[in-house]
Amino acid sequence: MTPATASPASEPQTAGLAAWGGFTCMCLGMFMAILDVQIVATSLPTIQAALRIAPDRMVWIQTAYLTAEIVAIPLTGYLTDVLGMRRLFVGAVSLFTLASIGCAMSGSFESLILWRVVQGFSGGTLIPIVFSAVFLLFPVRVQGLATTIAGVAAVLAPTIGPIVGGWVTQSFSWHWLFRINIVPGIVAALGVARLLRGQAAVERSDTRRSIDIVALVLLAAALVALQIGLKDAPMRGWGDARVLGLLAVFVTCGMGFVVRTWRAAVPLVELRCFADRNFAIGCLFSFVLGFGLFGSTYLMPFFLGLVREHGALRIGQIMLVTGIAQLVSAPIAVWAERRVDPRWLTAFGFGLFAIGLLMSISQTAQTDFHAMILPQVVRGAAIMFCLLPPTRMALGRLPRTLVPDGSGLFNLMRNLGGAVGLALVDTMIFSRAATEGRHIASRLQAGDLDTALRIGIPKDAFLEQRGQPLDDFAVEMVRPLVEKAALVPAVNAAWAMCGVLTAIVLLAVLWVRRTPVE
Numbered sequence: 172m173t174p175a176t177a178s179p180a181s182e183p184q185t186a187g188l189a190a191w192g193g194f195t196c197m198c199l200g201m202f203m204a205i206l207d208v209q210i211v212a213t214s215l216p217t218i219q220a221a222l223r224i225a226p227d228r229m230v231w232i233q234t235a236y237l238t239a240e241i242v243a244i245p246l247t248g249y250l251t252d253v254l255g256m257r258r259l260f261v262g263a264v265s266l267f268t269l270a271s272i273g274c275a276m277s278g279s280f281e282s283l284i285l286w287r288v289v290q291g292f293s294g295g296t297l298i299p300i301v302f303s304a305v306f307l308l309f310p311v312r313v314q315g316l317a318t319t320i321a322g323v324a325a326v327l328a329p330t331i332g333p334i335v336g337g338w339v340t341q342s343f344s345w346h347w348l349f350r351i352n353i354v355p356g357i358v359a360a361l362g363v364a365r366l367l368r369g370q371a372a373v374e375r376s377d378t379r380r381s382i383d384i385v386a387l388v389l390l391a392a393a394l395v396a397l398q399i400g401l402k403d404a405p406m407r408g409w410g411d412a413r414v415l416g417l418l419a420v421f422v423t424c425g426m427g428f429v430v431r432t433w434r435a436a437v438p439l440v441e442l443r444c445f446a447d448r449n450f451a452i453g454c455l456f457s458f459v460l461g462f463g464l465f466g467s468t469y470l471m472p473f474f475l476g477l478v479r480e481h482g483a484l485r486i487g488q489i490m491l492v493t494g495i496a497q498l499v500s501a502p503i504a505v506w507a508e509r510r511v512d513p514r515w516l517t518a519f520g521f522g523l524f525a526i527g528l529l530m531s532i533s534q535t536a537q538t539d540f541h542a543m544i545l546p547q548v549v550r551g552a553a554i555m556f557c558l559l560p561p562t563r564m565a566l567g568r569l570p571r572t573l574v575p576d577g578s579g580l581f582n583l584m585r586n587l588g589g590a591v592g593l594a595l596v597d598t599m600i601f602s603r604a605a606t607e608g609r610h611i612a613s614r615l616q617a618g619d620l621d622t623a624l625r626i627g628i629p630k631d632a633f634l635e636q637r638g639q640p641l642d643d644f645a646v647e648m649v650r651p652l653v654e655k656a657a658l659v660p661a662v663n664a665a666w667a668m669c670g671v672l673t674a675i676v677l678l679a680v681l682w683v684r685r686t687p688v689e
Contacts, residue, residue: 189366190308194301194317196362200264201301202324203355204294207271208236209332209468210348214340214483221345224280235284238398239291241590242391244583245440247299248576249382256307256575260300261364266293268356275349298325299578306566306574308370314567315508315559319501322558329468330494330551334487341484386431386439393424401590405597441576444569450577452679453565454584456517459676460557461588463528466596466669467493467550470531471543473600474662478655479539489540496551504555513560518680520556521673527553528670532663536626536656564683596665603661604654611653626656 211218212233219229250259270293273286301324305317339347400417407414432438445451471490475481481489507516527550534542565581566574614622623633628649 190370193363193366193370194304194308195320196359196366197260197297197301197304198321198324199355200260200267200359200363201297201321202328203352203359204267204297205325205328206332206335207290207294207349207352208233209329210336210339210351211236212332212336214336214345214348217340217345218283222277222280222283228280231284232287234399234402235287236291236294237586237590238395239288240295241394241398241583241586243292243295244299244586245390245394245576245579246387247296247303247579248441248573249439250296251300251303251575256300256304257363257367257370259296261360263293263296263300264356264360264363267297268353268360271349271352271356275346299575299582301325302562302566302582303575303578305562306569306578307571308367311567312509314563315505318508318559318562319505319555322555322562323498323501326464326497326554326558327494329464330490330497331487333472333483333490337483337485337487381437383431383435383437383439386428386435389424389428389431390439393421393428396420396424397587398590401594404594405601409598440580441573442580444573444577444580447568448682449568449684450565450581452683453561454581455679456521456557456561456676457565457581457584458588458591459521459673460524460561461585462592463524463669463673464554464585465589466592466665467528469593469596470662470665470669474534474538474658478536478658478662489543490547492544492547493551493554496548497554500552501555504559507556508559508563512685513564514680514683514685516556517560517564517683518677520553520558520560521677523553524550524557525670525673525677527551528666528673531666532670534659534663534666536659592669595668599665599668600658600661603664604657607657607660608653611656615649615653626652628652 215229215232218224218232254262267290270286270290274283274290277283277286301321305314305321309317336348339351396417400414400421403417404414429442432440432442472486475486475489527546530546530549566577569577611622611626620630620633624630
């Protein structure tokens with residue numbers, strides 16, 4: 172029986188309070204792992220100053236976490252078979268909590284990076300575990316509600332991350348960015364250990380898989396090379412020898428991993444999941460959702476910080492609109508997910524998300540909270556419709572034995588989409604801003620008063636200087652105004668790229684096999 176034709180076996184018929192309580196604790200652990208990335212991002216300058224980190228090394232505080240996370244996600248299926256879902260979750264969230272303590276106590280760059288790697292690897296396994304639990308703990312009729320709880324936790328964390336990070340840093344110190352994980356981590360570990368004990372679906376399975384060291388090394392090398400290559404590409408250029416070398420390592424090791432794993436009798440990761448057409452298309456939607464979701468949560472603070480010059484706390488307050496809209500729309504998405512053909516619900520969600528992204532392509536240097544409300548509401552309302560149907564599309568038809576592997580691959584696609592999206596967004600911003608900056612400078616040199624007034628140069632000062640060569644003081648005064656003005660169309664172009672890609676993926680709905688609505 173192939174994954175495409177197999178049906179989930181021995182599905183649970185009921186879900187008691189213990190199952191819901193344990194699942195809620197799992198979502199709490201996952202929420203803290205995702206939140207950690209965002210709250211640390213807002214306080215990188217503070218951490219840099221405290222530990223005297225060189226500016227060009229600061230990015231590794233985030234890269235170390237994300238790279239370890241992206242390696243851990245596809246290994247979750249293997250680790251679940253070895254330990255069982257309950258033991259794996261308790262072990263992972265305990266290790267994440269311990270690593271958070273280590274990060275808070277770090278007194279050097281090297282020790283912080285070491286603990287961030289441990290934190291990222293342990294946190295990375297929590298995401299697919301939770302989405303696997305949806306299909307292993309609950310009967311079909313309540314899986315939509317369980318997916319919504321997990322989905323809200325997964326996408327709300329990036330939304331409130333900036334405001335939480337800004338508030339914690341301003342009110343306490345950077346150490347508390349990691350200390351706030353301790354109590355929720357303990358609660359999640361103890362709750363799952365106690366409430367899910369004896370639940371057959373999350374205990375150790377009868378299947379045993381041996382570790383394929385060669386496949387593991389190939390997978391890790393491929394994903395690490397891709398992550399670092401995508402990080403470096405916007406600044407170094409896509410034609411840079413280092414970037415091309417890293418991408419070549421990714422392609423070579425990735426192909427080696429696929430060939431070896433596909434031929435293995437007991438594979439490290441069950442790539443057979445991709446034999447199911449709906450799973451493959453669901454992963455495509457997950458990739459594009461990651462592209463748009465990560466892209467939008469990067470573009471908003473980028474614009475608000477560099478163009479509007481808001482602080483982290485104010486940026487977080489503005490971005491809360493997306494989270495509120497998401498929470499309000501979640502019950503509607505749950506209701507519709509059980510009654511509407513998932514193909515059309517997916518099309519509706521991604522269509523609405525594309526509209527919300529494209530609504531931001533005409534921002535000006537004066538755009539602020541009030542002009543950003545409607546685009547955020549549209550995007551926030553769309554998110555759960557972009558998450559629920561594709562999750563069921565990808566995982567709902569898989570045999571239960573393949574669900575942990577499928578969940579790892581499905582969530583990996585979202586993270587890869589985010590990594591690729593951020594790299595392309597940065598590339599678009601840097602290249603477009605440089606071009607726009609040159610155009611603005613040439614118009615100023617030609618004496619264009621409208622351009623001068625638009626970027627904030629006082630009329631009298633410009634007229635007095637017009638026709639004369641600029642001295643060093645004038646150049647230093649004008650340069651930041653030109654750079655800020657050039658960022659606006661560059662950011663708009665990045666919004667357009669995200670929106671167009673999200674709209675294009677709607678075509679994939681045509682190839683989805685119809686699944687009856689339960």
